[in-house]
Amino acid sequence: MNNRQTTPPPSAASSAGSLAAHPVAGGSASVRAGWWRRCHRDLRELLRHMRRRWFLYLPVFAIWGFAYARLFIDPMPRMPVLFNWTPSLPYHVAVMQYGHPPLQRGDLIVFAFAGEAQMHYRGLRGQPFFKRVRGLPGDVVSVQDRVVLVNGDPVGVAKTHARDRHPLAPIAPMVIPPGHYYVQGTSPDSFDSRYHESGLVRDEQVLGVVVPIF
Numbered sequence: 001m002n003n004r005q006t007t008p009p010p011s012a013a014s015s016a017g018s019l020a021a022h023p024v025a026g027g028s029a030s031v032r033a034g035w036w037r038r039c040h041r042d043l044r045e046l047l048r049h050m051r052r053r054w055f056l057y058l059p060v061f062a063i064w065g066f067a068y069a070r071l072f073i074d075p076m077p078r079m080p081v082l083f084n085w086t087p088s089l090p091y092h093v094a095v096m097q098y099g100h101p102p103l104q105r106g107d108l109i110v111f112a113f114a115g116e117a118q119m120h121y122r123g124l125r126g127q128p129f130f131k132r133v134r135g136l137p138g139d140v141v142s143v144q145d146r147v148v149l150v151n152g153d154p155v156g157v158a159k160t161h162a163r164d165r166h167p168l169a170p171i172a173p174m175v176i177p178p179g180h181y182y183v184q185g186t187s188p189d190s191f192d193s194r195y196h197e198s199g200l201v202r203d204e205q206v207l208g209v210v211v212p213i214f
Helices: 010-021 025-052 054-073
Strands: 081-083 093-098 108-112 128-135 140-144 147-150 153-157 180-184 206-212
Touching: 025 054, 108 180, 153 180
Parallel strands: none
Antiparallel strands: 081 093, 093 206, 108 128, 108 206, 128 180, 140 147, 147 153
8 A cells, every 4th residue: 555645846836835825916016007997987986977967067166266276376366256254344245446545434446455363373474454544644543441432432442362262462651653554354253453463554565545335
């Protein structure tokens, strides 16, 4: 009776082990190819969906484009119609008149922010602010217990801190110099000339006068 056990040659065993430990290179290539095919298929499906639902995507891309222009190109794109969603003024849509005659008390203006607050909040630099003119050159600004007055008439109260707890100082008493204006919003939370870090608005900051629609 033959009791000999048959074992594979060493070369065959090593070859089998090598194949198990090191898959063929074509496997990873096929995985990558499959991944690209899935991405290409998903992209085509997305484009088909966008083409069928273009009326949903169009306002989204318009808003993204406007936000990109505001952040990276021009903080104040030259548009004839302005939209206000802040409580600073009780108007949401207004017509913009670029360039302006001498400002009058009560005028609504848009100006590029240049106050000291931009050193702490860098996003404010050059941003358009929508306010009402409350003080003209020659008017007297005074402060009594954080109540700000223009020519003796109270126009607002300066808060002690911003919402992020950053301290706020009221504007210093002064006579408004030529070419400067005291501006203010209607909301008690408006960041405007009642605060030192916002301050007066120079004539060259004013972008134009606005006419409210509603």
